[in-house]
Amino acid sequence: MGILSIIFIVAGLFFLIVAAIGVIRFPDVYSRSHAVSLTDSLGAFLMLVGIALHEGLSINMLKILVVLILLYILNPVIAHATVRAALRSGLKPWQKGDS
Amino acid sequence: MNIFLFCVMVSLTILIGAYLYRVLQGPTIFDRLLGHNGISTKAIILLIVMGIYFDRVDMFIDISIGYALLNLVGALAIAKYLEQKGHP
Amino acid sequence: MTLFVFWILLSASFDWIHLSLGLACSFAVAWLNSGHSPFAPKFRLWLRVSLYLPWLFYKIVQSSLHLSKLILHPALPIDPQMISVETKLNHHAAVVLLGNSITLTPGTITAEVDRNHLIVHAMDKVSKEDVTSKQMELKIADIFRDEKPDL
Incomplete structure (x- = not known):
């Protein structure tokens, strides 16, 4: 049980680090939001599943799964709201030819 | 196991620093909002890992659920406000 | 309950x-x-949605591996673009599910929804293929095939 949860947590940490690099490297709001969504979908999933495996079968594991479901429902909503606000206020997306 | 969890906590904090760079530096205000969203996701995970580390998971998970819901309301309110205001 | x-x-x-x-x-x-939302999901709908979730998760893993390859590439070979998609879904919940799935998949984000007309921001050619190939939309239309259209 310990080894499996360590593998899951390290994989999740890898995706979180990649997403942070992406947030720093990408050129504009829209592509940065892709990086944040990478964090939310796969990084948080792997981390929380690893923690739930470490915790074992109990009420806490169910609560961790509730947190996971909440993250999965709420995070697309927030990303969509941010991108829509950016689009409606007239921010132009970065094209390939720009600097 | 404890040392491993401690390393995970430290690296999560460093990642929060990376997002904080985006919040402070961001060219437009939406970058700052996005950085805030990323920081709060990291904070939820960090709270749960901290709960495992201190053996008080039952308490810290409730805090993180509340944090997730508050984060939703706050981010939605800011996004709606910026949409109404309408400047880049 | x-x-x-x-x-x-x-x-x-x-x-x-x-x-x-x-x-x-x-x-x-x-x-x-009660009486606030007219849409009450039935049991067989939940069953079909829970059958849809593993496929969505497979899609998420595939595209996030692709996106992390893009991020770690030293030359940053991205080609972001806006594409507009016209869907044939005729149910509110179906459109919500489609928009959430598109946003949850890394590489594509729903930017604007107007009844069944979506504007999607995609990262490069491969992520664009995910949306324009209509695979996801066909699956969701299959889930909602027995419901009464209300859009």
Whole structure:
């Protein structure tokens, strides 16, 4: 049980680090939001599943799964709201030819 | 196991620093909002890992659920406000 | 009912004072909010959605591996573009599910929804293929094939 949860947590940490690099490297709001969504979908999933495996079968594991479901429902909503606000206020997306 | 969890906590904090760079530096205000969203996701995970580390998971998970819901309301309110205001 | 299960899950205490308090609270909230939303999902719909979720998760893993390859590439070979998609879904919940799935998949984000007309921001050619190939939309239309259209 310990080894499996360590593998899951390290994989999740890898995706979180990649997403942070992406947030720093990408050129504009829209592509940065892709990086944040990478964090939310796969990084948080792997981390929380690893923690739930470490915790074992109990009420806490169910609560961790509730947190996971909440993250999965709420995070697309927030990303969509941010991108829509950016689009409606007239921010132009970065094209390939720009600097 | 404890040392491993401690390393995970430290690296999560460093990642929060990376997002904080985006919040402070961001060219437009939406970058700052996005950085805030990323920081709060990291904070939820960090709270749960901290709960495992201190053996008080039952308490810290409730805090993180509340944090997730508050984060939703706050981010939605800011996004709606910026949409109404309408400047880049 | 669902709220009561949620209460039990959150409070994690099983003595009868807490249980009856939770029952009263969840009934009060359900009664206050009844008649607010006309859409009540049926059981077979939940079953089909839960059959759809593993496929969505496979898609998420595939595209996030692709996106992390893009991020770690030293030359940053991205080609972001806006594409507009016209869907044939005719149910509110179906459009919501489609938009959420598109946003949850890394590489594509729903930027604007107007009835069944979506504007999607895609990262490069491969992520664009995910949306324009209509695979996801066909699956969701298959889930909602028995429902009464309300859009």
